[in-house]
Amino acid sequence: MAEDHHTHVQEFFAARAADWDRRFPDDGPAYAAAVAELGLADGDAALDAGCGTGRALAPLRTAVGPRGTVIGVDLTPEMIAEATSAGRDQYAALLRADVARLPLRSASLDVVFGAGLVSHLAQPEADLRELARVVRPGGRLALFHPIGRAALAARQGRRITDDDLRAEPRLRPLLASAGWRLLSYADEDERYLAVAVREG
Numbered sequence: 001m002a003e004d005h006h007t008h009v010q011e012f013f014a015a016r017a018a019d020w021d022r023r024f025p026d027d028g029p030a031y032a033a034a035v036a037e038l039g040l041a042d043g044d045a046a047l048d049a050g051c052g053t054g055r056a057l058a059p060l061r062t063a064v065g066p067r068g069t070v071i072g073v074d075l076t077p078e079m080i081a082e083a084t085s086a087g088r089d090q091y092a093a094l095l096r097a098d099v100a101r102l103p104l105r106s107a108s109l110d111v112v113f114g115a116g117l118v119s120h121l122a123q124p125e126a127d128l129r130e131l132a133r134v135v136r137p138g139g140r141l142a143l144f145h146p147i148g149r150a151a152l153a154a155r156q157g158r159r160i161t162d163d164d165l166r167a168e169p170r171l172r173p174l175l176a177s178a179g180w181r182l183l184s185y186a187d188e189d190e191r192y193l194a195v196a197v198r199e200g
Helices: 002-023 028-036 057-064 077-085 124-133 149-155 168-177
Strands: 045-049 069-074 093-096 109-115 135-145 180-188 191-198
Touching: 028 057, 028 109, 028 135, 028 191, 045 057, 057 069, 069 077, 077 093, 124 135, 124 168, 168 180, 168 191
Parallel strands: 045 069, 045 109, 069 093, 109 135
Antiparallel strands: 135 191, 180 191
């Protein structure tokens, strides 16, 4: 089942990779503002999980400085290729990898940034637990989207529902079951940002 899900996700994003940045040309400032809220320090290590074309990589690099580490992982080769052709590989090491099985040491990161990530996870609890594995205790997870749930649903021609994993009543216990504690939650027209801390 997870394999079928991965194939579907790859096919969905592969077909859209070449046009992705052109479809959403004004999202850059929202990414930068979200990264700025995470309190990253010079020398920190950050992962952009499901990095797509890498729009968070430049602000993450700015936040951690030249001594820091930035890694972008994505399941879809076409997205990694687009990030590279856009020159975003200068900000980060780019890896084709599944967030369910990250090729990273345990407790090696300070922050995981995930834009539009939760709704594409094959096994949300297990996958969020894998993200927790690679983050040190006290490190953070940022789940981001440049527009809120209602605005996104309207864009996609569907209705917002309470069973959406990004809804706070669903997200908070999901994160807790995976080793995270939700610190802040914003679901506004102009952005969605949930920030959690790695427990223990």
